[in-house]
Amino acid sequence: MSLAASSLSEPVVDRAQVHELQTRIRQMQATKLESRTLQTHPALSPLLPGGALKAGVAYSVQGSTTLLMAMLAGPSAAGAWCGVVGMPDFGAEAASRFGIDLERLVLVPHPGDDWLTVTAAVVDVLSVVVVAPPSRATGGDVARLSARLRQREATLIVAGDWPQVEATLRVARSGWDGLGAGYGYLSSRRVTVESAPRGGSGPRRAADLWLPAVDESFRATAPTRLEAVG
Numbered sequence: 001m002s003l004a005a006s007s008l009s010e011p012v013v014d015r016a017q018v019h020e021l022q023t024r025i026r027q028m029q030a031t032k033l034e035s036r037t038l039q040t041h042p043a044l045s046p047l048l049p050g051g052a053l054k055a056g057v058a059y060s061v062q063g064s065t066t067l068l069m070a071m072l073a074g075p076s077a078a079g080a081w082c083g084v085v086g087m088p089d090f091g092a093e094a095a096s097r098f099g100i101d102l103e104r105l106v107l108v109p110h111p112g113d114d115w116l117t118v119t120a121a122v123v124d125v126l127s128v129v130v131v132a133p134p135s136r137a138t139g140g141d142v143a144r145l146s147a148r149l150r151q152r153e154a155t156l157i158v159a160g161d162w163p164q165v166e167a168t169l170r171v172a173r174s175g176w177d178g179l180g181a182g183y184g185y186l187s188s189r190r191v192t193v194e195s196a197p198r199g200g201s202g203p204r205r206a207a208d209l210w211l212p213a214v215d216e217s218f219r220a221t222a223p224t225r226l227e228a229v230g
Contacts, residue, residue, distance in 0.1 A: 040074035047195035080127040
Protein backbone atom coordinates (compact mmCIF):
# COMPACT_ATOMS: atom_id res chain seq x y z
CA MET A 1 0.00 0.00 0.00
CA SER A 2 1.55 3.29 -1.09
CA LEU A 3 1.29 6.29 1.22
CA ALA A 4 2.79 8.90 -1.10
CA ALA A 5 0.33 11.78 -1.63
CA SER A 6 -2.45 9.38 -0.69
CA SER A 7 -6.03 10.14 0.20
CA LEU A 8 -7.81 7.91 2.72
CA SER A 9 -11.59 7.79 2.61
CA GLU A 10 -12.40 4.94 5.02
CA PRO A 11 -12.32 5.71 8.77
CA VAL A 12 -11.57 2.15 9.86
CA VAL A 13 -7.85 1.34 10.06
CA ASP A 14 -6.69 -2.21 10.76
CA ARG A 15 -4.33 -2.52 13.76
CA ALA A 16 -1.92 -4.75 11.86
CA GLN A 17 -1.85 -2.25 9.02
CA VAL A 18 -1.16 0.60 11.48
CA HIS A 19 1.75 -1.35 12.97
CA GLU A 20 3.15 -2.07 9.51
CA LEU A 21 2.91 1.59 8.49
CA GLN A 22 4.54 2.70 11.75
CA THR A 23 7.48 0.40 11.13
CA ARG A 24 7.89 1.45 7.51
CA ILE A 25 7.70 5.18 8.20
CA ARG A 26 10.05 5.07 11.18
CA GLN A 27 12.59 3.31 8.99
CA MET A 28 12.17 5.95 6.29
CA GLN A 29 12.26 9.00 8.57
CA ALA A 30 15.37 11.11 8.17
CA THR A 31 17.85 10.36 10.94
CA LYS A 32 18.33 14.07 11.63
CA LEU A 33 14.86 14.27 13.19
CA GLU A 34 15.13 14.66 16.96
CA SER A 35 12.98 12.58 19.28
CA ARG A 36 11.39 15.44 21.20
CA THR A 37 11.35 18.36 18.76
CA LEU A 38 10.75 18.86 15.06
CA GLN A 39 12.52 21.42 12.95
CA THR A 40 10.28 24.28 11.88
CA HIS A 41 10.62 26.99 9.27
CA PRO A 42 13.11 29.68 10.41
CA ALA A 43 10.47 32.39 9.95
CA LEU A 44 8.19 30.65 12.48
CA SER A 45 10.83 29.53 14.95
CA PRO A 46 10.81 32.78 17.02
CA LEU A 47 7.04 32.46 17.47
CA LEU A 48 7.13 28.97 18.99
CA PRO A 49 8.04 28.17 22.61
CA GLY A 50 11.51 26.66 22.48
CA GLY A 51 11.92 27.70 18.85
CA ALA A 52 10.60 24.43 17.41
CA LEU A 53 7.54 22.19 17.24
CA LYS A 54 7.49 19.86 20.22
CA ALA A 55 6.60 16.20 19.98
CA GLY A 56 3.69 14.99 22.07
CA VAL A 57 1.76 18.27 22.16
CA ALA A 58 -0.88 20.21 20.21
CA TYR A 59 -0.87 23.64 18.60
CA SER A 60 -3.73 25.81 17.39
CA VAL A 61 -3.69 27.82 14.15
CA GLN A 62 -6.62 30.17 13.67
CA GLY A 63 -7.98 31.63 10.47
CA SER A 64 -5.33 30.69 7.88
CA THR A 65 -4.82 27.55 5.81
CA THR A 66 -1.66 29.14 4.41
CA LEU A 67 -0.21 29.45 7.92
CA LEU A 68 -1.04 25.77 8.49
CA MET A 69 0.97 24.90 5.39
CA ALA A 70 3.85 27.00 6.68
CA MET A 71 3.73 25.06 9.96
CA LEU A 72 4.11 21.79 8.03
CA ALA A 73 6.88 23.02 5.73
CA GLY A 74 9.77 22.75 8.21
CA PRO A 75 9.06 19.24 9.54
CA SER A 76 8.31 17.96 6.04
CA ALA A 77 11.58 19.33 4.66
CA ALA A 78 13.40 17.72 7.60
CA GLY A 79 12.02 14.30 6.66
CA ALA A 80 8.84 14.00 8.73
CA TRP A 81 5.72 12.28 7.40
CA CYS A 82 2.74 14.62 7.70
CA GLY A 83 -1.03 14.19 7.49
CA VAL A 84 -4.02 16.46 6.97
CA VAL A 85 -7.44 15.34 8.23
CA GLY A 86 -10.77 16.96 7.42
CA MET A 87 -9.59 19.64 4.97
CA PRO A 88 -10.92 18.78 1.48
CA ASP A 89 -9.78 22.17 0.15
CA PHE A 90 -6.17 21.68 1.24
CA GLY A 91 -4.26 22.37 -1.98
CA ALA A 92 -1.42 19.94 -2.71
CA GLU A 93 0.04 22.24 -5.37
CA ALA A 94 0.19 25.18 -2.97
CA ALA A 95 1.62 22.94 -0.26
CA SER A 96 4.38 21.83 -2.63
CA ARG A 97 5.32 25.44 -3.38
CA PHE A 98 5.72 26.01 0.35
CA GLY A 99 8.19 23.14 0.57
CA ILE A 100 5.94 20.32 1.78
CA ASP A 101 7.10 17.00 0.33
CA LEU A 102 4.05 15.41 -1.31
CA GLU A 103 5.78 12.01 -1.22
CA ARG A 104 5.46 12.12 2.58
CA LEU A 105 2.00 13.69 2.81
CA VAL A 106 -1.17 11.73 3.64
CA LEU A 107 -4.56 13.37 3.05
CA VAL A 108 -7.83 12.28 4.69
CA PRO A 109 -10.22 14.86 3.25
CA HIS A 110 -13.53 13.40 4.44
CA PRO A 111 -13.24 11.59 7.81
CA GLY A 112 -16.94 12.10 8.57
CA ASP A 113 -18.34 11.75 12.08
CA ASP A 114 -15.42 9.48 13.02
CA TRP A 115 -12.89 12.30 12.62
CA LEU A 116 -11.47 11.79 16.13
CA THR A 117 -10.98 8.06 15.56
CA VAL A 118 -9.36 8.75 12.20
CA THR A 119 -7.11 11.43 13.69
CA ALA A 120 -5.98 9.07 16.45
CA ALA A 121 -5.22 6.37 13.86
CA VAL A 122 -3.19 8.79 11.74
CA VAL A 123 -1.32 10.00 14.85
CA ASP A 124 -0.30 6.37 15.37
CA VAL A 125 1.51 6.46 12.03
CA LEU A 126 2.67 9.99 11.22
CA SER A 127 4.88 12.56 12.96
CA VAL A 128 2.83 15.73 12.35
CA VAL A 129 -0.94 15.76 11.85
CA VAL A 130 -3.17 18.70 10.95
CA VAL A 131 -6.89 18.35 11.72
CA ALA A 132 -9.87 20.61 11.11
CA PRO A 133 -12.47 19.43 13.66
CA PRO A 134 -16.03 19.60 12.28
CA SER A 135 -17.44 19.52 15.81
CA ARG A 136 -16.34 20.16 19.37
CA ALA A 137 -14.52 17.32 21.11
CA THR A 138 -15.40 16.33 24.67
CA GLY A 139 -12.92 16.71 27.50
CA GLY A 140 -12.48 12.95 27.63
CA ASP A 141 -11.77 12.74 23.91
CA VAL A 142 -9.21 15.53 24.15
CA ALA A 143 -7.50 13.81 27.08
CA ARG A 144 -7.31 10.48 25.24
CA LEU A 145 -5.92 12.09 22.09
CA SER A 146 -3.40 14.04 24.17
CA ALA A 147 -2.24 10.80 25.76
CA ARG A 148 -1.89 9.25 22.31
CA LEU A 149 0.23 12.20 21.16
CA ARG A 150 2.59 11.78 24.13
CA GLN A 151 2.81 8.02 23.65
CA ARG A 152 3.57 8.26 19.91
CA GLU A 153 5.65 11.47 20.21
CA ALA A 154 3.52 13.01 17.46
CA THR A 155 2.59 16.66 16.99
CA LEU A 156 -1.00 17.81 16.40
CA ILE A 157 -1.83 21.11 14.68
CA VAL A 158 -5.50 22.03 14.97
CA ALA A 159 -7.25 24.41 12.59
CA GLY A 160 -9.28 26.40 15.11
CA ASP A 161 -9.73 26.35 18.86
CA TRP A 162 -8.40 23.45 20.90
CA PRO A 163 -7.83 23.10 24.65
CA GLN A 164 -4.43 22.46 26.24
CA VAL A 165 -2.33 23.67 23.31
CA GLU A 166 1.35 24.53 23.54
CA ALA A 167 0.74 27.78 21.60
CA THR A 168 -1.91 29.48 19.49
CA LEU A 169 -0.92 31.23 16.26
CA ARG A 170 -3.16 33.54 14.26
CA VAL A 171 -2.90 36.07 11.46
CA ALA A 172 -3.59 39.39 13.16
CA ARG A 173 -3.11 41.68 10.15
CA SER A 174 -2.92 41.02 6.42
CA GLY A 175 -2.38 43.02 3.25
CA TRP A 176 -1.77 42.20 -0.40
CA ASP A 177 0.72 43.86 -2.77
CA GLY A 178 0.59 44.00 -6.56
CA LEU A 179 -2.50 46.04 -7.39
CA GLY A 180 -1.87 49.36 -9.06
CA ALA A 181 -4.45 52.08 -9.61
CA GLY A 182 -7.32 49.65 -9.73
CA TYR A 183 -5.61 47.08 -11.91
CA GLY A 184 -2.82 44.47 -11.79
CA TYR A 185 -2.31 41.13 -10.09
CA LEU A 186 -2.04 40.21 -6.42
CA SER A 187 1.62 39.21 -6.13
CA SER A 188 2.47 38.91 -2.44
CA ARG A 189 0.84 38.99 0.96
CA ARG A 190 2.39 40.57 4.04
CA VAL A 191 0.96 39.35 7.35
CA THR A 192 1.55 39.83 11.04
CA VAL A 193 1.36 36.52 12.91
CA GLU A 194 0.75 36.61 16.65
CA SER A 195 1.59 33.76 19.00
CA ALA A 196 0.13 33.22 22.47
CA PRO A 197 1.73 30.59 24.77
CA ARG A 198 -0.06 27.82 26.65
CA GLY A 199 -3.01 29.07 28.70
CA GLY A 200 -2.43 32.63 27.53
CA SER A 201 0.15 33.08 30.28
CA GLY A 202 3.29 35.02 29.43
CA PRO A 203 3.82 37.61 26.73
CA ARG A 204 2.44 37.18 23.24
CA ARG A 205 4.81 37.66 20.35
CA ALA A 206 4.37 38.86 16.79
CA ALA A 207 6.39 38.69 13.58
CA ASP A 208 5.93 40.12 10.08
CA LEU A 209 6.02 37.49 7.32
CA TRP A 210 5.51 37.12 3.59
CA LEU A 211 2.71 34.57 3.26
CA PRO A 212 3.44 34.16 0.34
CA ALA A 213 6.18 36.37 -1.12
CA VAL A 214 6.18 37.47 -4.76
CA ASP A 215 8.03 34.26 -5.74
CA GLU A 216 5.32 32.21 -3.92
CA SER A 217 7.74 31.25 -1.16
CA PHE A 218 7.20 31.72 2.57
CA ARG A 219 9.66 33.77 4.60
CA ALA A 220 10.12 36.59 7.08
CA THR A 221 10.06 40.13 5.79
CA ALA A 222 13.39 41.92 5.58
CA PRO A 223 14.37 42.97 8.11
CA THR A 224 12.65 40.43 10.38
CA ARG A 225 10.62 42.03 13.17
CA LEU A 226 9.84 40.18 16.36
CA GLU A 227 8.13 41.97 19.21
CA ALA A 228 6.30 41.28 22.44
CA VAL A 229 2.56 41.97 22.28
CA GLY A 230 0.51 42.90 25.31
